[in-house]
Amino acid sequence: MPTLLLVNPGSRRGEKLYHDLRHRLERSLNLVDASLTESAFAMAARLKDGLMAGIGRVVVGGGDGTLSHAAKVLSGTPAVLGVLPLGTGNTFFHGLGLPSAPDDLVPILASGPVARYDVGLAQAADGRETVFLNSLTMGFSERLVELLTRESKDRLGRLAWVADFRRALRKTPTLTVQLTWPGGHDQYETRQLVVVNGRTVAAGIRATPASSGQDGLLEVFRLGGPSFFSIARLGIKMLTGGLLSDREAHHRFVSEVELDVTPTLPVNIDGEIWLTPPIRCRVLPGALRVIASSAAGQS
DSSP: OOEEEEEOTTSTTHHHHHHHHHHHHHHHSOEEEEEEOOSHHHHHHHHHHHHHTTOOEEEEEEOHHHHHHHHHHHTTSSOEEEEEEOSSSOHHHHHTTOOOSHHHHHHHHHHOOEEEEEEEEEEETTSOEEEESSEEEEEHHHHHHHHOOHHHHHHHTTHHHHHTHHHHHHTOOOEEEEEEETTEEEEEEESEEEEEOSSOSBTTBOSSTTOOSSSSOEEEEESSSSSHHHHHHHHHHHHTTOGGGOGGGOOEEESEEEEEEESOOOOEETTEEOOOSSEEEEEEEEEEEEEOOGGGOOO
8 A cells, every 4th residue: 555654843752753663664564755744734735645646544653733634634535544653642542552662563554454533523613623533622721731842841741741730720710611512501610621532531541431532422521610629539530430420520422512611712622722612513423544453443
């Protein structure tokens, strides 16, 4: 299968590992082109050119934001996506059930099973839209993204998120959230709203044991009320698989949802700041073909 390799040099390990990964892939599969892509626009252009040239498999190296940009082009096409986990959290990759070591991963990218994964679609009031593989969030996580620097992420990795958690929480106002979905609605206060498409909320962490990226549904919940202790308690319950049964989370499975928030803050989509509500979210079921573990189900 003709294969294209695209790596984001701005990801945590992209530029450092690019040449080694390129050589490994050249030895294992039909790699017809490869490049470092400096922007989302450049990546989209290379993907579109590759699809027109008959590329059947695209291996993308980067973090979750990079993968979402790739998914925006690849969704609905017959091309297969292979993932190299070169970002900080690598949330989507963790949901695929694949090994991260190159010696183990590259052979799977060359011949591994292909599964269909859902893609989330976010649509703003002005008509602009984008996709997300993992989650759309609003609240203290956005302040956390703003506070984090590339230097701290490189130096501390995931610990960088913990180091700035308190500061982000203090900078986040209490949000009044209004949600509407087919047949229902809800309203509550929180400092963290989460809409999940994929199997995991963060690297290796599921919202519930039933979380999936292949069920045609979004999970919508709040991570506790306005207080730090409520957020901490719900966070612990999520880590232990108890969020679904906790009424304080207001957890729902829905195929689509419209959200509005007061005061208005921008949302975070797969680690990148986007637009402000009102925003409508829905699922594109099985829109993306991805190389995954055999346990994910083949397609």
